[in-house]
Amino acid sequence: xxxxxxxxxxxxxxxxxxxxxxxxxxxxxxxxxxxxxxxxxxxxxxxxxxxxxxxxxxxxxxxxxxxxxxxxxxxxxxxxxxxxxxxxxxxxxxxxxxxxxxxxxxxxxxxxxxxxxxxxxxxxxxxxxxxxxxxxxxxxxxxxxxxxxxxxxxxxxxxxxxxxxxxxxxxxxxxxxxxxxxxxxxxxxxxxxxxxxxxxxxxxxxxxxxxxxxxxxxxxxxxxxxxxxxxxxxxxxxxxxxxxxxxxxxxxxxxxxxxxxxxxxxxxxxxxxxxxxxxxxxxxxxxxxxxxxxxxxxxxxxxxxx
Amino acid sequence: xxxxxxxxxxxxxxxxxxxxxxxxxxxxxxxxxxxxxxxxxxxxxxxxxxxxxxxxxxxxxxxxxxxxxxxxxxxxxxxxxxxxxxxxxxxxxxxxxxxxxxxxxxxxxxxxxxxxxxxxxxxxxxxxxxxxxxxxxxxxxxxxxxxxxxxxxxxxxxxxxxxxxxxxxxxxxxxxxxxxxxxxxxxxxxxxxxxxxxxxxxxxxxxxxxxxxxxxxxxxxxxxxxxxxxxxxxxxxxxxxxxxxxxxxxxxxxxxxxxxxxxxxxxxxxxxxxxxxxxxxxxxxxxxxxxxxxxxxxxxxxxxxx
Numbered sequence: 001x002x003x004x005x006x007x008x009x010x011x012x013x014x015x016x017x018x019x020x021x022x023x024x025x026x027x028x029x030x031x032x033x034x035x036x037x038x039x040x041x042x043x044x045x046x047x048x049x050x051x052x053x054x055x056x057x058x059x060x061x062x063x064x065x066x067x068x069x070x071x072x073x074x075x076x077x078x079x080x081x082x083x084x085x086x087x088x089x090x091x092x093x094x095x096x097x098x099x100x101x102x103x104x105x106x107x108x109x110x111x112x113x114x115x116x117x118x119x120x121x122x123x124x125x126x127x128x129x130x131x132x133x134x135x136x137x138x139x140x141x142x143x144x145x146x147x148x149x150x151x152x153x154x155x156x157x158x159x160x161x162x163x164x165x166x167x168x169x170x171x172x173x174x175x176x177x178x179x180x181x182x183x184x185x186x187x188x189x190x191x192x193x194x195x196x197x198x199x200x201x202x203x204x205x206x207x208x209x210x211x212x213x214x215x216x217x218x219x220x221x222x223x224x225x226x227x228x229x230x231x232x233x234x235x236x237x238x239x240x241x242x243x244x245x246x247x248x249x250x251x252x253x254x255x256x257x258x259x260x261x262x263x264x265x266x267x268x269x270x271x272x273x274x275x276x277x278x279x280x281x282x283x284x285x286x287x288x289x290x291x292x293x294x295x296x297x298x299x300x301x302x303x304x305x306x
Numbered sequence: 307x308x309x310x311x312x313x314x315x316x317x318x319x320x321x322x323x324x325x326x327x328x329x330x331x332x333x334x335x336x337x338x339x340x341x342x343x344x345x346x347x348x349x350x351x352x353x354x355x356x357x358x359x360x361x362x363x364x365x366x367x368x369x370x371x372x373x374x375x376x377x378x379x380x381x382x383x384x385x386x387x388x389x390x391x392x393x394x395x396x397x398x399x400x401x402x403x404x405x406x407x408x409x410x411x412x413x414x415x416x417x418x419x420x421x422x423x424x425x426x427x428x429x430x431x432x433x434x435x436x437x438x439x440x441x442x443x444x445x446x447x448x449x450x451x452x453x454x455x456x457x458x459x460x461x462x463x464x465x466x467x468x469x470x471x472x473x474x475x476x477x478x479x480x481x482x483x484x485x486x487x488x489x490x491x492x493x494x495x496x497x498x499x500x501x502x503x504x505x506x507x508x509x510x511x512x513x514x515x516x517x518x519x520x521x522x523x524x525x526x527x528x529x530x531x532x533x534x535x536x537x538x539x540x541x542x543x544x545x546x547x548x549x550x551x552x553x554x555x556x557x558x559x560x561x562x563x564x565x566x567x568x569x570x571x572x573x574x575x576x577x578x579x580x581x582x583x584x585x586x587x588x589x590x591x592x593x594x595x596x597x598x599x600x601x602x603x604x605x606x607x608x609x610x611x612x
Binding site for chain 1: 493494498501535537538539541542543544545562566569570575577
C-alpha cells in the first residue's frame with residue numbers, strides 16, 4: 001500500500017491505508033478567525049503558540065500552518081509562523097497557502113520534508129507549484145478542482161486527481177507524494193455528498209493508489225452539533241479508505257471517533273492506543289512525544305479560542 | 307433495493323439500504339441480566355415495561371423481545387412478554403429465542419408481521435424455523451453459522467447466508483424477508499474483525515441483495531469505553547451497507563452516531579431528523595409516535611438497569 005512520508009528534523013509521519021489515521025490539526029489558520037488574523041498581523045503569535053501546543057497535546061500527528069491575512073505580507077508571516085511552530089513542537093507541518101510566493105517562503109525555512117497545501121488541477125497552479133514541490137523534495141495535497149471549478153460529478157473530480165498525479169510524475173514527484181483531497185461538500189446542501197466522497201475515496205485508493213485527505217469540517221456546514229456529524233463522517237470515510245484529514249483534534253468527539261475507527265479498521269494493533277487513551281484521558285502521552293523538548297519547550301500560555 | 311417490511315397492528319417499519327437505519331432495541335433480554343431474569347420468572351414485568359417505553363422514547367424503531375431464562379417455561383414467558391410489550395408500544399417486534407417452541411408461542415400471540423430471531427444454517431434449525439416463519443408470513447434473521455460452528459473466514463459465512471436464503475425460498479420466503487446477521491466478532495480478540503464485517507455486509511448487499519443486521523455491541527467486548535467503539539462501528543458499518551442493528555438506543559453516543567450516519571448516507575432527507583433531534587433533545591417526538599396511546603399507555607415506572 002502507498003505510504004506518504006512527511007518529516008520534521010526529529011519525527012516522521014507516515015500516511016498510509018494500513019496505518020493509524022493521520023490527524024492534521026487545522027487551528028493555525030487566520031481565515032475566518034478575525035482575532036487571530038489581527039494578532040498575527042500585529043506580530044503577536046501567542047495564540048499560534050497556544051494552538052500549536054494544544055493540538056499536539058490533543059493528539060495531532062501534523063499541523064497545518066496558514067497565514068492567509070488580507071493585505072498582509074503573507075510570505076513573510078507564513079515563514080515566521082513555520083519557524084515558530086517548528087521551534088515549539090516536533091510534528092511535521094503542512095504549509096498552507098493559495099499564494100505561490102508564500103509556499104516558497106514557507107518551504108525555504110522549513111526543516112524536514114513538508115506537505116505543501118496545495119496544488120489544484122488548474123494549468124497555471126500545476127506549473128507553479130509542482131516545480132516547487134519537486135525542488136524541495138516535498139509532498140503535496142492535490143485538490144480536485146480545475147479551471148472549470150469544482151465539479152459536482154465525482155467522476156470528473158477523479159479525473160482531475162489523475163491529471164495531477166500524472167503531471168506530478170512529469171516533475172519527478174511519485175504518486176506516493178501526492179495526497180488527494182476529493183473535496184467534501186456540505187451534506188446539508190447536497191444530500192449525496194457523503195456517499196459521493198466515500199465512493200471517490202475508495203476509487204482513489206484502489207484505482208489510483210494514492211493517499212487521501214480532506215477538510216473534514218466542511219461536511220457539517222450549517223447543521224447543528226457539527227462535531228457529531230464530523231465524527232461520524234470521519235469514521236465512515238476511514239472505513240472507505242481515507243488516510244488523513246485536516247480537522248480539529250481538540251474536539252473530543254472527533255478524536256474519539258478517529259481512534260475508534262483506527263481500532264475497527266485494524267490499524268491500532270492490540271487496541272493499544274485506544275486502551276492507553278482511556279488510561280490517560282488527559283492525553284499527556286501525545287504531548288510528551290510531540291512537543292519539542294517536553295514541557296520546557298512550551299512558550300505560549302493557554303488561551304481561549306480566537 | 308431490497309425492502310424488508312415488519313409491522314405491528316398500527317405501524318410499519320421498512321428495513322432497506324436507501325432508508326434510515328433501523329434500530330432494534332436490545333434491552334428486553336434476561337440473558338446476562340440476573341435481576342431481570344429473576345423478576346420475569348417471578349412474574350414481575352415492571353422492568354420489561356420500563357425498558358420497552360424507554361427504548362421507544364430513545365428512538366428505537368423496533369424492539370427485540372427475549373425470555374431466555376434457564377429452567378423457566380420460556381414459551382409461556384415469551385408469549386406473555388410479547389403481549390405485554392405490544393400493549394405498551396406500537397413498534398414492531400423481533401421475537402428472539404433459541405427454542406423453537408418459544409418462537410412458536412411468541413408468533414402465535416403476535417399481532418402483525420414479526421421478525422423471527424433467528425434461524426442458522428444448521429440443517430435441523432432450517433427445517434424447524436423456516437416452516438414456522440412461512441406459516442406466519444414473518445421475516446427472519448439468518449445467522450451465518452452452521453453445524454461446523456462460526457467460521458472465521460467471511461467467505462464461508464457468506465456461503466452460509468446464501469444457503470439460508472436459498473432454503474428460505476424453498477419454503478416460499480422471499481430474500482427480502484431474510485435479514486442476514488454476518489456475525490460480529492470482538493475487535494479486541496481479532497484485529498481484522500471490523501474490516502471483515504464491513505466487506506461481508508457490502509457483499510451481502512451487492513451480491514445477495516439482502517438486508518443485514520447484527521448484535522453491534524459484541525464488537526467492543528473487553529474494551530474500555532464500549533459505546534465509543536460501538537458508535538464508530540455502526541457509522542462505519544452503515545457506510546458499508548448495514549441496514550439495521552440490535553443495539554442500545556438509550557446510549558446517547560450510539561443514537562447520535564446512527565443519526566449522523568443516516569445524514570451522511572443520504573438517508574435523512576433535508577437532515578430533518580438530525581435537526582429535529584437537536585431542537586428536541588429529550589426525544590419526546592419519538593415517544594409520541596411510538597408509545598401506544600401516548601403517555602396514558604405507560605404502565606411501569608422508570609427504574610435503574612437490572
